[in-house]
Amino acid sequence: MELFLQSVVNSFIQGGFFSLWAVGLVLVFGVMGVVNFAHGELVMVGAYSIWVLHAQYGLPYIPALCMAVLLVTTIGVLMERFLFRPKREDPLGGLINSLGVLFILQVAAHVVGGTGPAKQVAPPFSGTFVIEEFLRVPYQRLFAVAVSVAALGLLWFFLTRTRLGWSLRAMAQDREAAALQGININRTSMIAIGVSGALAGLAGALMAPMTSIHPHMGHNVIITAFIVTIVGGIGSLSGAVLAAVLYAFLHTFVTAYISGTVATMSGLLIMVLVLIVKPTGIMGKRVSE
Numbered sequence: 001m002e003l004f005l006q007s008v009v010n011s012f013i014q015g016g017f018f019s020l021w022a023v024g025l026v027l028v029f030g031v032m033g034v035v036n037f038a039h040g041e042l043v044m045v046g047a048y049s050i051w052v053l054h055a056q057y058g059l060p061y062i063p064a065l066c067m068a069v070l071l072v073t074t075i076g077v078l079m080e081r082f083l084f085r086p087k088r089e090d091p092l093g094g095l096i097n098s099l100g101v102l103f104i105l106q107v108a109a110h111v112v113g114g115t116g117p118a119k120q121v122a123p124p125f126s127g128t129f130v131i132e133e134f135l136r137v138p139y140q141r142l143f144a145v146a147v148s149v150a151a152l153g154l155l156w157f158f159l160t161r162t163r164l165g166w167s168l169r170a171m172a173q174d175r176e177a178a179a180l181q182g183i184n185i186n187r188t189s190m191i192a193i194g195v196s197g198a199l200a201g202l203a204g205a206l207m208a209p210m211t212s213i214h215p216h217m218g219h220n221v222i223i224t225a226f227i228v229t230i231v232g233g234i235g236s237l238s239g240a241v242l243a244a245v246l247y248a249f250l251h252t253f254v255t256a257y258i259s260g261t262v263a264t265m266s267g268l269l270i271m272v273l274v275l276i277v278k279p280t281g282i283m284g285k286r287v288s289e
Helices: 002-032 041-058 062-085 091-113 140-161 165-174 177-182 183-208 216-232 237-257 260-277
Strands: 128-129 135-138
Touching: 002 041, 002 135, 002 140, 002 165, 002 183, 002 216, 041 062, 041 183, 041 216, 062 091, 062 260, 091 216, 135 140, 140 165, 140 183, 140 237, 165 177, 165 183, 165 237, 177 183, 177 216, 183 216, 216 237, 216 260, 237 260
Parallel strands: none
Antiparallel strands: 128 135
């Protein structure tokens, strides 16, 4: 019973991370029509930023987290301006450019952190929240899930209650019609990848004290993000969040009772089944040409 309840709590925490990863990927694809394979590496940069600024140079965790988000947001904006915008009519070219950024960021991480063992960051929030002596949740994890929920709530407010958010949603539905209505395509695309980068940087910064940091940690991120995106429905932000939570429960329980490898295989199997049975995903909509 204790393992079950602990797995439920861990699932919600993991679901917060999965949601941040997937929503950013969905936003960029929906607005720009680009599959950003470097998205996982943006999360990695956020984690490395915490290791450098907080663990190595002693900057307090919260300012370091803000700087990590700002850094990754800037990288995303530069990618849009110099790599994705020139390839706007060539999605394959944009994808290839993102692969180039993937390798560049991995090499940069090797240069910054060296080739030694994975990096560790001591949790800035020590202590554990205990419920009835059988359920223990570290304060660091509570902080991470609270910030994740707040970030997703702010994103929902931005997309549904602001003019810029409406512009993003309009572009995701029909780019040409949005342009005819006077929406600035370049500015909206830059905002989309900026928001995506901010979410990726935030996820990496929140994960840093709870995971091993290494140059290739983005691989698991992008695999998970693709599973969640496809299962939830490509282009559906609400579907991505729902699929992220469901997949987090599956992954956490299978890992706890069987193994992490089987958990990842189960996720890939479910993704394949969804593509066969309902290619549009849980909440995706079929689009007629």
